[in-house]
Amino acid sequence: xxxxxxxxxxxxxEEEPVHLPCNHSTISGTDYIHWYRQLPSQGPxxxxxxxxxxxxxxxxxxxxxxxxxxxxLILHRATLRDAAVYYCILRAGxxxxxxxxxxxxxxxxxxxxx
Amino acid sequence: KAGVTQTPRYLIKTRGQQxxxxxxPISGHRxxxxxxxxxxxxxxFLFEYFSETQRNKGNFPGRFSGRQFSNSRSEMNVSTLELxxxxxxxxxSNLPGNDYNEQFFGxxxxxxxx
Numbered sequence: 146x147x148x149x150x151x152x153x154x155x156x157x158x159e160e161e162p163v164h165l166p167c168n169h170s171t172i173s174g175t176d177y178i179h180w181y182r183q184l185p186s187q188g189p190x191x192x193x194x195x196x197x198x199x200x201x202x203x204x205x206x207x208x209x210x211x212x213x214x215x216x217x218l219i220l221h222r223a224t225l226r227d228a229a230v231y232y233c234i235l236r237a238g239x240x241x242x243x244x245x246x247x248x249x250x251x252x253x254x255x256x257x258x259x
Numbered sequence: 260k261a262g263v264t265q266t267p268r269y270l271i272k273t274r275g276q277q278x279x280x281x282x283x284p285i286s287g288h289r290x291x292x293x294x295x296x297x298x299x300x301x302x303x304f305l306f307e308y309f310s311e312t313q314r315n316k317g318n319f320p321g322r323f324s325g326r327q328f329s330n331s332r333s334e335m336n337v338s339t340l341e342l343x344x345x346x347x348x349x350x351x352s353n354l355p356g357n358d359y360n361e362q363f364f365g366x367x368x369x370x371x372x373x
Binding site for chain 1: 301303307351
Protein backbone atom coordinates (compact mmCIF):
# COMPACT_ATOMS: atom_id res chain seq x y z
CA UNK A 146 0.00 0.00 0.00
CA UNK A 147 1.19 3.51 -0.76
CA UNK A 148 2.36 5.67 2.13
CA UNK A 149 0.42 8.47 3.78
CA UNK A 150 1.70 11.39 5.87
CA UNK A 151 -0.33 13.01 8.64
CA UNK A 152 0.49 15.52 11.39
CA UNK A 153 1.18 13.85 14.72
CA UNK A 154 -1.41 15.88 16.56
CA UNK A 155 -3.95 18.64 16.17
CA UNK A 156 -6.00 20.62 18.61
CA UNK A 157 -9.39 22.21 18.13
CA UNK A 158 -12.19 23.72 20.15
CA GLU A 159 -15.50 22.07 20.73
CA GLU A 160 -18.26 22.96 18.25
CA GLU A 161 -15.77 24.26 15.71
CA PRO A 162 -14.91 22.62 12.37
CA VAL A 163 -11.78 20.49 12.18
CA HIS A 164 -9.74 19.88 9.05
CA LEU A 165 -7.42 16.88 9.24
CA PRO A 166 -4.91 16.74 6.36
CA CYS A 167 -3.34 13.71 4.74
CA ASN A 168 -0.65 13.62 2.05
CA HIS A 169 -0.41 10.64 -0.28
CA SER A 170 1.77 11.75 -3.16
CA THR A 171 2.43 8.18 -4.39
CA ILE A 172 -1.25 7.23 -4.63
CA SER A 173 -2.10 5.05 -7.61
CA GLY A 174 -5.11 5.49 -9.84
CA THR A 175 -7.04 2.66 -8.23
CA ASP A 176 -6.31 3.46 -4.59
CA TYR A 177 -9.25 4.43 -2.42
CA ILE A 178 -8.67 6.88 0.42
CA HIS A 179 -10.04 5.56 3.70
CA TRP A 180 -10.29 7.20 7.09
CA TYR A 181 -10.62 5.31 10.34
CA ARG A 182 -10.53 6.65 13.87
CA GLN A 183 -9.74 5.04 17.17
CA LEU A 184 -11.37 6.37 20.30
CA PRO A 185 -9.59 5.75 23.61
CA SER A 186 -9.79 2.12 24.73
CA GLN A 187 -11.68 1.04 21.61
CA GLY A 188 -10.93 -0.64 18.32
CA PRO A 189 -10.72 1.51 15.18
CA UNK A 190 -13.93 2.47 13.45
CA UNK A 191 -14.57 3.35 9.84
CA UNK A 192 -15.26 7.02 9.16
CA UNK A 193 -15.41 7.60 5.43
CA UNK A 194 -13.78 6.70 2.13
CA UNK A 195 -13.51 8.14 -1.37
CA UNK A 196 -11.84 7.74 -4.73
CA UNK A 197 -11.92 11.01 -6.66
CA UNK A 198 -14.96 13.06 -5.73
CA UNK A 199 -15.65 14.70 -2.40
CA UNK A 200 -17.79 12.57 -0.11
CA UNK A 201 -20.16 13.29 2.75
CA UNK A 202 -21.72 11.06 5.35
CA UNK A 203 -23.29 11.48 8.75
CA UNK A 204 -19.91 11.48 10.47
CA UNK A 205 -17.72 13.65 8.27
CA UNK A 206 -16.80 14.96 4.83
CA UNK A 207 -13.83 13.98 2.73
CA UNK A 208 -12.30 16.54 0.40
CA UNK A 209 -9.94 15.07 -2.20
CA UNK A 210 -7.49 17.22 -4.14
CA UNK A 211 -7.86 17.26 -7.90
CA UNK A 212 -4.52 15.49 -8.36
CA UNK A 213 -5.45 13.07 -5.53
CA UNK A 214 -2.10 13.60 -3.84
CA UNK A 215 -3.73 14.90 -0.71
CA UNK A 216 -7.06 14.79 1.08
CA UNK A 217 -8.72 16.40 4.08
CA LEU A 218 -11.12 14.87 6.55
CA ILE A 219 -13.58 17.48 7.76
CA LEU A 220 -15.50 17.24 11.01
CA HIS A 221 -18.04 19.99 10.68
CA ARG A 222 -18.71 20.58 14.36
CA ALA A 223 -16.32 18.77 16.66
CA THR A 224 -17.52 17.41 19.97
CA LEU A 225 -15.53 16.02 22.87
CA ARG A 226 -16.50 12.58 21.64
CA ASP A 227 -14.50 13.19 18.45
CA ALA A 228 -11.23 13.16 20.39
CA ALA A 229 -9.41 10.20 18.87
CA VAL A 230 -6.54 9.12 16.67
CA TYR A 231 -7.49 9.53 13.01
CA TYR A 232 -5.86 7.30 10.41
CA CYS A 233 -5.68 8.02 6.69
CA ILE A 234 -5.20 4.77 4.75
CA LEU A 235 -4.91 3.92 1.06
CA ARG A 236 -6.57 0.72 -0.14
CA ALA A 237 -6.33 -0.80 -3.58
CA GLY A 238 -9.75 -0.92 -5.13
CA UNK A 239 -11.07 -4.30 -6.22
CA UNK A 240 -14.32 -6.13 -6.35
CA UNK A 241 -15.17 -9.67 -5.48
CA UNK A 242 -11.86 -10.21 -3.84
CA UNK A 243 -10.57 -10.60 -0.33
CA UNK A 244 -9.52 -8.13 2.28
CA UNK A 245 -5.90 -7.19 2.33
CA UNK A 246 -4.83 -5.94 5.71
CA UNK A 247 -5.14 -2.27 6.45
CA UNK A 248 -1.78 -0.53 6.68
CA UNK A 249 -2.05 1.92 9.56
CA UNK A 250 0.43 4.76 9.99
CA UNK A 251 0.85 6.75 13.17
CA UNK A 252 -2.28 8.80 12.55
CA UNK A 253 -3.22 12.21 13.92
CA UNK A 254 -4.08 12.54 17.56
CA UNK A 255 -7.00 14.99 17.64
CA UNK A 256 -7.47 16.90 20.89
CA UNK A 257 -10.75 18.71 21.47
CA UNK A 258 -10.80 21.52 23.98
CA UNK A 259 -14.11 22.28 25.72
CA LYS B 260 -27.01 -6.36 14.89
CA ALA B 261 -24.33 -7.38 17.38
CA GLY B 262 -20.81 -6.13 16.71
CA VAL B 263 -17.56 -8.02 16.63
CA THR B 264 -16.90 -9.70 19.95
CA GLN B 265 -13.57 -10.79 21.33
CA THR B 266 -12.79 -12.99 24.30
CA PRO B 267 -11.21 -12.69 26.70
CA ARG B 268 -10.88 -8.95 27.04
CA TYR B 269 -7.84 -9.17 29.30
CA LEU B 270 -5.23 -11.85 29.72
CA ILE B 271 -2.02 -12.20 31.68
CA LYS B 272 0.50 -14.88 30.74
CA THR B 273 4.14 -15.60 31.45
CA ARG B 274 7.01 -16.00 29.02
CA GLY B 275 7.09 -19.33 27.26
CA GLN B 276 3.40 -20.01 27.62
CA GLN B 277 0.96 -20.07 24.74
CA UNK B 278 -2.32 -18.23 24.38
CA UNK B 279 -5.48 -18.53 22.29
CA UNK B 280 -7.71 -15.56 21.56
CA UNK B 281 -11.18 -15.78 20.11
CA UNK B 282 -13.16 -13.56 17.74
CA UNK B 283 -16.79 -13.75 16.68
CA PRO B 284 -17.50 -11.65 13.59
CA ILE B 285 -20.67 -9.76 12.80
CA SER B 286 -23.38 -12.14 11.64
CA GLY B 287 -23.05 -12.68 7.90
CA HIS B 288 -19.45 -11.51 7.71
CA ARG B 289 -17.17 -14.21 6.39
CA UNK B 290 -13.82 -12.46 6.47
CA UNK B 291 -11.89 -12.01 9.71
CA UNK B 292 -8.63 -10.12 10.10
CA UNK B 293 -6.32 -9.88 13.09
CA UNK B 294 -4.12 -6.94 14.11
CA UNK B 295 -1.58 -6.29 16.82
CA UNK B 296 -1.34 -2.85 18.41
CA UNK B 297 1.64 -1.78 20.50
CA UNK B 298 2.80 1.70 21.53
CA UNK B 299 6.02 1.30 19.58
CA UNK B 300 4.85 -0.28 16.33
CA UNK B 301 1.27 0.92 16.19
CA UNK B 302 -1.38 -1.17 14.46
CA UNK B 303 0.05 -4.03 12.41
CA PHE B 304 -1.78 -6.57 10.29
CA LEU B 305 -1.31 -10.20 11.35
CA PHE B 306 -3.46 -12.28 8.99
CA GLU B 307 -6.84 -12.58 7.33
CA TYR B 308 -9.15 -15.57 6.97
CA PHE B 309 -12.02 -16.17 4.61
CA SER B 310 -14.02 -19.39 4.35
CA GLU B 311 -11.65 -21.15 6.76
CA THR B 312 -8.61 -20.31 4.62
CA GLN B 313 -5.81 -17.90 5.39
CA ARG B 314 -5.63 -15.57 2.43
CA ASN B 315 -3.23 -12.92 3.58
CA LYS B 316 -0.46 -12.72 6.14
CA GLY B 317 1.54 -9.89 7.64
CA ASN B 318 5.17 -9.93 8.63
CA PHE B 319 5.05 -11.87 11.89
CA PRO B 320 6.95 -14.97 13.01
CA GLY B 321 5.46 -18.45 12.79
CA ARG B 322 4.65 -18.36 16.52
CA PHE B 323 1.58 -16.41 15.49
CA SER B 324 -1.07 -18.57 13.89
CA GLY B 325 -4.78 -18.59 13.42
CA ARG B 326 -7.73 -20.49 12.12
CA GLN B 327 -11.31 -19.94 11.15
CA PHE B 328 -14.25 -22.24 11.72
CA SER B 329 -17.19 -22.99 9.46
CA ASN B 330 -19.34 -20.48 11.36
CA SER B 331 -16.72 -17.78 10.58
CA ARG B 332 -15.56 -17.51 14.17
CA SER B 333 -11.79 -17.22 14.36
CA GLU B 334 -9.06 -17.93 16.84
CA MET B 335 -5.48 -16.79 16.93
CA ASN B 336 -2.73 -18.54 18.81
CA VAL B 337 0.62 -17.29 20.00
CA SER B 338 3.08 -19.92 21.14
CA THR B 339 6.21 -19.49 23.25
CA LEU B 340 5.18 -16.04 24.42
CA GLU B 341 7.78 -13.29 24.61
CA LEU B 342 7.63 -10.04 26.57
CA UNK B 343 7.30 -8.17 23.29
CA UNK B 344 4.04 -9.95 22.54
CA UNK B 345 2.33 -7.79 25.13
CA UNK B 346 -0.17 -5.86 23.06
CA UNK B 347 -3.77 -5.17 22.22
CA UNK B 348 -4.95 -7.78 19.73
CA UNK B 349 -7.77 -6.60 17.52
CA UNK B 350 -10.07 -8.59 15.33
CA UNK B 351 -12.03 -7.13 12.42
CA SER B 352 -14.67 -8.57 10.15
CA ASN B 353 -16.07 -7.45 6.83
CA LEU B 354 -18.16 -8.49 3.89
CA PRO B 355 -15.75 -9.21 1.05
CA GLY B 356 -16.90 -8.26 -2.38
CA ASN B 357 -17.48 -4.55 -2.22
CA ASP B 358 -15.01 -2.02 -3.45
CA TYR B 359 -13.93 -0.62 -0.14
CA ASN B 360 -14.26 -3.49 2.30
CA GLU B 361 -15.06 -1.45 5.37
CA GLN B 362 -13.72 -3.33 8.35
CA PHE B 363 -15.57 -3.53 11.65
CA PHE B 364 -13.30 -3.87 14.64
CA GLY B 365 -13.90 -5.52 17.98
CA UNK B 366 -12.83 -4.00 21.31
CA UNK B 367 -9.66 -6.11 21.41
CA UNK B 368 -7.96 -8.45 23.83
CA UNK B 369 -5.30 -6.89 26.03
CA UNK B 370 -2.50 -9.44 26.48
CA UNK B 371 0.18 -8.87 29.09
CA UNK B 372 3.21 -11.17 29.11
CA UNK B 373 5.21 -11.21 32.34
